[in-house]
Amino acid sequence: MSDKVLTIHRVSKTRGKLRVLDDVDLSLSPGERVALLGHNGAGKSTLIKCILGLTRFQSGAIHVGAAQPGSAAARRDTAYLPEAVSFHPALTGREQLTLFAQLSGTAADVPLLLERVGLADAMDRRIGAYSKGMRQRLGLAQVLLGRPKLALLDEPTSGLDPISRQDLYAIIDELAGQGTAVLIASHALTEVEARTDRIAILRKGEMVADDTLANLSDLAGLPIRLRVRARENPEALAAHLGGNRVNGASIELLCSPADKMQALRRIAAMGEAVVDLEMTPPRLEDLYRHYAKEALQ
Amino acid sequence: MTRFLAVTRAELLILRRNRWLLVATLIMVLFALALTFAGSAPTGTLGVDMLTVSVASMTTLSVYLAPLLALMIAFDAIAGDVDRGSLALLLSYPAGRGEILLGKFTAHLAALAFAMTVGFGTAGALAAWLGGAGPDSHMALARLILTSILLGAVFLALGYLLSAVAGGSTAAAGMSAGLWLIFVVLYDLGLLGAVVMDQSGTFTRSVFPWMMVANPADAFRLWNIAATEGVAMASGMTGAAQALPAWAAPASLLLWPLLALLLARAAFQRVEP
Ligand SMILES: Nc1ncnc2c1ncn2[C@@H]1O[C@H](COP(=O)(O)OP(=O)(O)OP(=O)(O)O)[C@@H](O)[C@H]1O
Numbered sequence: 106m107s108d109k110v111l112t113i114h115r116v117s118k119t120r121g122k123l124r125v126l127d128d129v130d131l132s133l134s135p136g137e138r139v140a141l142l143g144h145n146g147a148g149k150s151t152l153i154k155c156i157l158g159l160t161r162f163q164s165g166a167i168h169v170g171a172a173q174p175g176s177a178a179a180r181r182d183t184a185y186l187p188e189a190v191s192f193h194p195a196l197t198g199r200e201q202l203t204l205f206a207q208l209s210g211t212a213a214d215v216p217l218l219l220e221r222v223g224l225a226d227a228m229d230r231r232i233g234a235y236s237k238g239m240r241q242r243l244g245l246a247q248v249l250l251g252r253p254k255l256a257l258l259d260e261p262t263s264g265l266d267p268i269s270r271q272d273l274y275a276i277i278d279e280l281a282g283q284g285t286a287v288l289i290a291s292h293a294l295t296e297v298e299a300r301t302d303r304i305a306i307l308r309k310g311e312m313v314a315d316d317t318l319a320n321l322s323d324l325a326g327l328p329i330r331l332r333v334r335a336r337e338n339p340e341a342l343a344a345h346l347g348g349n350r351v352n353g354a355s356i357e358l359l360c361s362p363a364d365k366m367q368a369l370r371r372i373a374a375m376g377e378a379v380v381d382l383e384m385t386p387p388r389l390e391d392l393y394r395h396y397a398k399e400a401l402q
Numbered sequence: 403m404t405r406f407l408a409v410t411r412a413e414l415l416i417l418r419r420n421r422w423l424l425v426a427t428l429i430m431v432l433f434a435l436a437l438t439f440a441g442s443a444p445t446g447t448l449g450v451d452m453l454t455v456s457v458a459s460m461t462t463l464s465v466y467l468a469p470l471l472a473l474m475i476a477f478d479a480i481a482g483d484v485d486r487g488s489l490a491l492l493l494s495y496p497a498g499r500g501e502i503l504l505g506k507f508t509a510h511l512a513a514l515a516f517a518m519t520v521g522f523g524t525a526g527a528l529a530a531w532l533g534g535a536g537p538d539s540h541m542a543l544a545r546l547i548l549t550s551i552l553l554g555a556v557f558l559a560l561g562y563l564l565s566a567v568a569g570g571s572t573a574a575a576g577m578s579a580g581l582w583l584i585f586v587v588l589y590d591l592g593l594l595g596a597v598v599m600d601q602s603g604t605f606t607r608s609v610f611p612w613m614m615v616a617n618p619a620d621a622f623r624l625w626n627i628a629a630t631e632g633v634a635m636a637s638g639m640t641g642a643a644q645a646l647p648a649w650a651a652p653a654s655l656l657l658w659p660l661l662a663l664l665l666a667r668a669a670f671q672r673v674e675p
Pocket residue numbers: 120123125143144145146147148149150151152188
């Protein structure tokens with residue numbers, strides 16, 4: 106094996122007649138943060154369970170380091186946050202985390218970890234009395250046990266308030282900083298756009314994209330949007346530059362990444378006639394829509 | 403190596419916190435006391451001390467209660483975690499499925515043992531104090547407590563088996579009720595019917611005792627009755643016990659927990675969280 110923390114090679118899984126995963130390839134290096142996107146039922150959670158060795162797959166291979174999924178070595182190196190995580194309501198947060206610490210065989214400072222995720226005041230209350238976000242935080246605390254090499258987070262921000270989301274991504278960055286490879290299944294596009302190194306998109310069990318945001322944009326050839334505001338005569342500006350008039354004084358034009366500089370030079374050459382310029386590169390949402398739609402064509 | 407003890411610790415906390423331990427112990431004490439005093443009236447006629455009679459009554463009680471209490475904890479052991487979705491997380495930890503099952507079993511068995519010992523112990527002590535007890539009846543009480551724990555162990559493991567197969571808490575609860583009914587009530591009724599039809603033929607003499615001892619609940623009864631003459635007389639049930647070698651009932655009651663645990667372990671292996 107290479108220095109990859111996780112290698113997934115041509116993994117396929119069928120459930121009855123349904124092909125839930127179809128020849129999926131993916132690999133993660135130490136310290137890499139990868140977003141796993143896809144529509145409901147695309148197979149994100151299933152892929153994660155395959156990596157954990159909780160679900161069998163029919164063909165292909167998965168390795169965590171050099172270990173088989175579900176083997177003792179793989180489980181020692183992997184941390185997992187299930188979607189909609191839940192615990193026994195009768196235990197307190199401290200008791201639950203102590204159990205996980207003992208199971209993982211690490212000597213962890215449980216109160217410190219709970220403080221880290223903002224549960225300092227609630228750690229001796231029963232989990233049954235926790236809010237959804239508090240349970241999610243407790244789930245996150247157990248991810249931080251024992252320096253995992255690989256962290257699999259299934260919709261980690263669901264149920265978290267905006268501040269907690271920020272905290273979560275700070276924790277993810279910290280994990281990545283210490284060399285943990287982090288795979289984040291998510292629907293929150295704007296969040297993962299800014300906070301991950303690479304984007305992987307599943308569509309009906311097929312991996313349709315797996316690259317950095319910039320490369321994916323290039324690959325998709327999605328246009329950059331330029332909005333130019335005219336001083337007094339938008340008609341003339343539109344005639345000169347091409348493009349459509351929008352809301353009175355502005356025109357909007359689309360150009361490919363390759364033509365961007367040329368377009369900017371032409372706009373700059375207009376001199377005083379242009380008051381303002383706004384440039385919007387394609388967002389992850391546009392990309393996501395592009396890759397999700399491909400199926401329909 | 404002692405990872406299963408972490409699970410045991412957590413399970414014991416849960417049993418204490420949701421008051422299962424308190425309620426189970428209370429049930430055991432109350433029923434044991436009630437039976438001891440209800441059954442104490444005809445003591446003199448049999449010529450045995452009160453503790454012996456008390457043990458005979460409590461043996462009958464335990465046949466019903468030990469499996470019931472065991473199934474009440476066990477049915478939720480795996481299905482509950484499946485329902486909550488916490489099993490996937492638990493299984494992502496280095497502890498294996500065997501360790502998790504062993505941890506739960508240890509905790510549940512300890513809780514059962516506590517309830518049995520306190521319940522039968524209290525009633526037995528009271529009977530001995532009021533009506534006297536000999537070394538024989540002390541042995542009988544100790545045997546009752548130990549075999550009750552063994553019987554509980556059988557139904558804990560069978561409960562795990564159902565919990566793993568059922569795939570959900572509600573289904574597991576229903577199946578557990580059915581299992582209890584079969585082992586504790588219907589099986590005996592079926593055998594009884596067969597004996598009546600057979601009219602003391604070969605079935606009654608050679609097959610029936612073995613079929614009886616194959617059921618852990620009946621093996622429990624037979625062991626307690628065969629071992630003490632007084633208890634056998636007090637319970638008026640000696641026929642089947644005499645037809646079998648002395649090792650049959652203990653062997654059955656000792657093998658059943660192992661067999662049921664192995665089955666439960668195999669079923670747990672196939673659970674996909
Ligand atoms: N336990 C199960 N039994 C049968 N089919 C299942 C099971 N779990 C998932 N599936 C099916 O597998 C497919 C992939 O499901 P999966 O949970 O991996 O999707 P997902 O990408 O995580 O979706 P979501 O964004 O809604 O969480 C779906 O078609 C789903 O119906």
